[in-house]
Amino acid sequence: MSYKIFTPQNLQDYLYGYENIKEFFEGEELQVQEIGDGNLNFVFRAKSKKNPQKSLIIKQAVPYLRCAGEDYPLSKERMSFEIRALKEYENLAPSYAPKVYLDDEEMSLVVMQDLNNHIILRKGLIQGKIYPNFSEQISTFLANTLFYTSSLYLQSYEKRDMMERFNKNSELCKLTEDFVFTFPYMEHETNVVEEMNKELSNRLFSDMEFKKEVLKLKYLFMTKSDALLHGDLHTGSIMVNEKETYVIDPEFAFFGPFGFDIGALIANLASSYISHTVQNGNEDYREWILNTIEEIWQKFEKKFLSLWSRQKESALLTYGFIDEKTLKEYQKEFMKDILKESAGFAGCKMARRVFGIAGVEEIRGIKDDSLRKKAQKISLSTGVALVKNREKIENIKDLTTIIRKCDEWTI
Amino acid sequence: MSYKIFTPQNLQDYLYGYENIKEFFEGEELQVQEIGDGNLNFVFRAKSKKNPQKSLIIKQAVPYLRCAGEDYPLSKERMSFEIRALKEYENLAPSYAPKVYLDDEEMSLVVMQDLNNHIILRKGLIQGKIYPNFSEQISTFLANTLFYTSSLYLQSYEKRDMMERFNKNSELCKLTEDFVFTFPYMEHETNVVEEMNKELSNRLFSDMEFKKEVLKLKYLFMTKSDALLHGDLHTGSIMVNEKETYVIDPEFAFFGPFGFDIGALIANLASSYISHTVQNGNEDYREWILNTIEEIWQKFEKKFLSLWSRQKESALLTYGFIDEKTLKEYQKEFMKDILKESAGFAGCKMARRVFGIAGVEEIRGIKDDSLRKKAQKISLSTGVALVKNREKIENIKDLTTIIRKCDEWTI
Numbered sequence: 001m002s003y004k005i006f007t008p009q010n011l012q013d014y015l016y017g018y019e020n021i022k023e024f025f026e027g028e029e030l031q032v033q034e035i036g037d038g039n040l041n042f043v044f045r046a047k048s049k050k051n052p053q054k055s056l057i058i059k060q061a062v063p064y065l066r067c068a069g070e071d072y073p074l075s076k077e078r079m080s081f082e083i084r085a086l087k088e089y090e091n092l093a094p095s096y097a098p099k100v101y102l103d104d105e106e107m108s109l110v111v112m113q114d115l116n117n118h119i120i121l122r123k124g125l126i127q128g129k130i131y132p133n134f135s136e137q138i139s140t141f142l143a144n145t146l147f148y149t150s151s152l153y154l155q156s157y158e159k160r161d162m163m164e165r166f167n168k169n170s171e172l173c174k175l176t177e178d179f180v181f182t183f184p185y186m187e188h189e190t191n192v193v194e195e196m197n198k199e200l201s202n203r204l205f206s207d208m209e210f211k212k213e214v215l216k217l218k219y220l221f222m223t224k225s226d227a228l229l230h231g232d233l234h235t236g237s238i239m240v241n242e243k244e245t246y247v248i249d250p251e252f253a254f255f256g257p258f259g260f261d262i263g264a265l266i267a268n269l270a271s272s273y274i275s276h277t278v279q280n281g282n283e284d285y286r287e288w289i290l291n292t293i294e295e296i297w298q299k300f301e302k303k304f305l306s307l308w309s310r311q312k313e314s315a316l317l318t319y320g321f322i323d324e325k326t327l328k329e330y331q332k333e334f335m336k337d338i339l340k341e342s343a344g345f346a347g348c349k350m351a352r353r354v355f356g357i358a359g360v361e362e363i364r365g366i367k368d369d370s371l372r373k374k375a376q377k378i379s380l381s382t383g384v385a386l387v388k389n390r391e392k393i394e395n396i397k398d399l400t401t402i403i404r405k406c407d408e409w410t411i
Numbered sequence: 412m413s414y415k416i417f418t419p420q421n422l423q424d425y426l427y428g429y430e431n432i433k434e435f436f437e438g439e440e441l442q443v444q445e446i447g448d449g450n451l452n453f454v455f456r457a458k459s460k461k462n463p464q465k466s467l468i469i470k471q472a473v474p475y476l477r478c479a480g481e482d483y484p485l486s487k488e489r490m491s492f493e494i495r496a497l498k499e500y501e502n503l504a505p506s507y508a509p510k511v512y513l514d515d516e517e518m519s520l521v522v523m524q525d526l527n528n529h530i531i532l533r534k535g536l537i538q539g540k541i542y543p544n545f546s547e548q549i550s551t552f553l554a555n556t557l558f559y560t561s562s563l564y565l566q567s568y569e570k571r572d573m574m575e576r577f578n579k580n581s582e583l584c585k586l587t588e589d590f591v592f593t594f595p596y597m598e599h600e601t602n603v604v605e606e607m608n609k610e611l612s613n614r615l616f617s618d619m620e621f622k623k624e625v626l627k628l629k630y631l632f633m634t635k636s637d638a639l640l641h642g643d644l645h646t647g648s649i650m651v652n653e654k655e656t657y658v659i660d661p662e663f664a665f666f667g668p669f670g671f672d673i674g675a676l677i678a679n680l681a682s683s684y685i686s687h688t689v690q691n692g693n694e695d696y697r698e699w700i701l702n703t704i705e706e707i708w709q710k711f712e713k714k715f716l717s718l719w720s721r722q723k724e725s726a727l728l729t730y731g732f733i734d735e736k737t738l739k740e741y742q743k744e745f746m747k748d749i750l751k752e753s754a755g756f757a758g759c760k761m762a763r764r765v766f767g768i769a770g771v772e773e774i775r776g777i778k779d780d781s782l783r784k785k786a787q788k789i790s791l792s793t794g795v796a797l798v799k800n801r802e803k804i805e806n807i808k809d810l811t812t813i814i815r816k817c818d819e820w821t822i
Contacts, residue, residue: 151634156581157581157582167571168571170568171568177726182732187731208733209737215727215741219727222562222727224636225634226634315633318594320597322622323619
C-alpha cells in the first residue's frame with residue numbers, strides 16, 4: 001500500500017489488516033480519536049468500544065511540520081528513525097520504551113503501547129511530584145542504550161552496520177544544529193525575545209567567549225559518533241508514574257556524542273529546579289531534583305562501567321592488550337570526559353530554551369512577568385556557566401553546584 | 412556482466428567495450444601485462460602495441476588477500492571505496508590523483524592514468540632524492556580533500572550523504588584498528604619480532620602509559636568523523652617526480668579524524684629521516700626531510716584556513732553567529748588540535764611499523780643487523796615519544812624537534 005494520511009475514520013480498516021492488532025482488540029469495534037498536541041506528527045488513540053481499557057497509540061508522520069501546516073515540508077521518513085530506535089530499545093531497554101505492536105516505514109507509522117497510566121515527566125515536575133524510581137530507571141536506560149551501541153561493546157563492522165540505519169536522519173540533526181546550537185544565540189527571526197528581555201538577549205548575543213564554546217560543542221555534536229542517541233531526551237520525551245519510566249519519541253535518533261542525551265536530561269531537570277526556585281518552591285522538592293541529577297549520573301556511571309567491565313572484546317578492546325589497572329585509569333578519564341561533555345550540552349540545552357523557538361513550560365509558561373524574567377535570566381546564565389566551566393568539572397557534585405548557585409551567575 | 416577475474420588475455424575485449432578506452436588507444440591492439448606486486452589486488456598495464464607510450468593501468472580487486480591466496484577472504488567491495496574516493500579527488504584535487512578512465516564497481520575494477528614517469532615516494536626517499544614541489548603539492552591535496560569534505564565546508568545533509576558512500580568500508584577500517592592501533596603493541600602471531608629485539612618488544616608491550624594513549628587515539632580513529640580520509644597515506648601511496656605528486660590507492664577511504672592522513676605522512680617521512688640518520692646519511696638530505704615535514708604542515712594550515720575563511724556558511728557556521736576575532740581564535744585552537752592529533756597518529760604509525768605485520772623498507776629492509784636494530788629502536792621510541800608528548804605540542808617545530816631528537820628517546 002502506498003503512503004496515505006490516516007484519519008480516525010479509516011484507521012481501523014488498516015489496523016485490522018494485521019493479525020496481532022486484531023487479536024489485541026479481540027476483533028472488537030474500535031473508537032479512534034486524535035489526541036496529539038505534538039508539533040510534528042499525528043497521534044491517535046484506538047480503544048476497544050467493548051473494553052475501553054484495551055487501547056493502543058498510533059503515531060503517523062506527515063510530510064510537513066504538523067504545527068505549521070503543509071507549507072513547511074519535513075520529510076515523513078523521520079518516522080523510520082523513530083521506528084528503528086524503538087526497535088533497538090526493545091532489545092536494549094525493553095522496560096523503558098513503549099512496546100511496539102506494528103511498525104510500517106512505508107506509512108511512516110508506528111502502533112505502540114498506550115501509556116495511559118503515565119504522565120509526561122515535565123508536567124509531573126511542574127506539579128512537584130516525586131518519582132522515587134526515576135533515577136534508577138532512566139540511568140539503566142542511558143547505560144544500556146549508550147553502552148550497547150558504542151565501540152566499547154560492538155565490533156567495528158557491527159557498529160558501522162547499525163550507523164548505516166541512522167546516518168541519514170539529516171533533517172532532524174539539522175534542526176538540532178540550528179535550534180540548539182545556533183539561532184538561540186544570535187539575532188534570528190525564529191527567536192522569541194520579549195521586550196523586557198532585550199538587554200539580556202543583547203548580552204547573550206554578544207558573549208563571544210560563550211559562542212566560541214558553543215561552536216566546539218556543536219562540532220562535537222556533528223562529528224563524534226559514540227553511540228545511538230535518543231537525540232531529544234528532554235522531560236517531555238519521558239513518561240512516568242510512581243513505579244515506571246518510559247522514554248518516547250526517539251525521532252531524532254542518530255549516532256552522536258555520549259554526553260548529549262545525558263546533558264538534555266540534566267538541562268531539563270535544572271530548568272525545573274530553577275522554575276521552583278524562582279517561584280519559592282518547596283526546598284525539599286528542589287533538593288530532590290538536584291539529588292536526582294546526581295543519582296542519575298552516579299548510577300549511570302556505575303552501570304555503564306559494570307557493562308564495560310564484562311566486555312573483554314570489542315571494537316576498542318582486544319583481550320590482553322592492556323592491564324586491568326591501566327584500563328581502569330582509562331575508563332576513569334573516559335567517564336570524566338563524558339561528564340564534562342554532558343555539562344556542556346546541558347548548558348546549551350538550557351540556554352537555548354530561553355530565547356529559542358521552543359521554550360519549556362516551566363520557564364516560559366510562568367505567568368508573572370517579573371518572575372518569568374527572573375527565571376529566564378537565571379536559566380540563561382546557568383546554562384552559560386555550564387558551558388564555560390565544563391572543563392573544570394571533576395565530578396557530578398561540581399556540576400550540581402553550578403546549578404545550585406544558579407542565581408549567582410551573570411552573563 | 413557479472414564479476415569475473417581478468418587476465419592479460421581477456422582484458423582487451425572488456426576494455427574495448429568502452430568507447431573512451433578504445434578512443435584512447437585509437438583501437439590499436441593492446442599488450443597487457445600484470446605488473447602488480449601489491450598485497451591486495453591485481454594490477455595490469457595495458458599498452459598500445461603500435462604506440463607503446465600510450466598506456467593505462469587497470470586495477471582489480473579479488474575477493475581474497477592477493478598476497479596470501481584464496482584462503483584469506485577479503486571482500487572485493489573494497490574497490491568501490493577506492494573508486495568513490497578517486498572520483499572525489501577528481502573534483503577536489505584533480506592535479507594530485509590519477510585520472511580515472513573507467514570505473515566499474517560490479518567488476519571491482521578501475522582503469523586509470525599510467526604514472527610511468529613517476530616513482531613511489533618511499534623509493535625516492537630511500538635513494539635520497541629531493542622533490543622540491545612535494546610539500547607544496549601534497550599540502551594542497553590535504554587541504555582540499557580534508558576541508559571540502561568536512562562540516563567546515565559542507566552543509567549537514569551534504570556531509571551525511573557523502574558519509575553514506577563510505578560508511579561501510581568496515582573491513583579496511585578494521586585492518587587499521589588491528590594493525591595500526593592494536594596488534595603491534597602486544598604479543599600477537601602476526602607480529603615480526605626478531606630475536607635481537609625481544610627485550611625491546613617486551614618493553615613496548617608492557618608500556619601501559621603508551622598503550623593507554625594508543626587506546627585514546629584508536630577511539631578517535633573509530634568515532635571522530637571529521638572528513639573523508641585517504642586512510643593509508645604513507646609514502647608508498649604517493650607517486651612523484653621532480654615536478655608532480657600523485658596520491659594513489661585510496662581503498663582505505665572513510666570518514667575519520669583530520670589528523671590521520673597528516674600523521675601517516677609525517678610518520679613515513681620521519682621513518683625515512685631515521686633510516687638516513689642511522690646509516691649516516693647526508694646531513695642536508697635529513698634536513699630537507701625535516702623541512703618538508705614543517706612545510707607540509709605550515710602550507711596545509713595556511714591553505715586550509717584560507718579555504719575556511721572564504722566559507723561563511725556551512726554545517727558549522729551560520730553567517731553572523733560569531734565575530735571575526737573570535738572565529739580566528741576558534742580556528743587557531745582548531746588547527747592546534749589537528750596538529751596534536753596528527754602527532755599522536757604519526758607516533759602510532761611509526762611504532763606499528765617496527766614489530767607489526769607490515770614493515771617499511773627503509774627500516775626493516777636495512778641489511779646490517781646492528782644498524783637495523785638501532786633504526787628499529789629509534790623508530791619505536793620516537794613513535795612512542797610522539798604519542799606520549801602530543802598534548803604538549805604547540806607548533807610544528809615542537810613536533811619536528813621530537814623527530815630531530817630521535818636518538819635521545821627511550822622506552
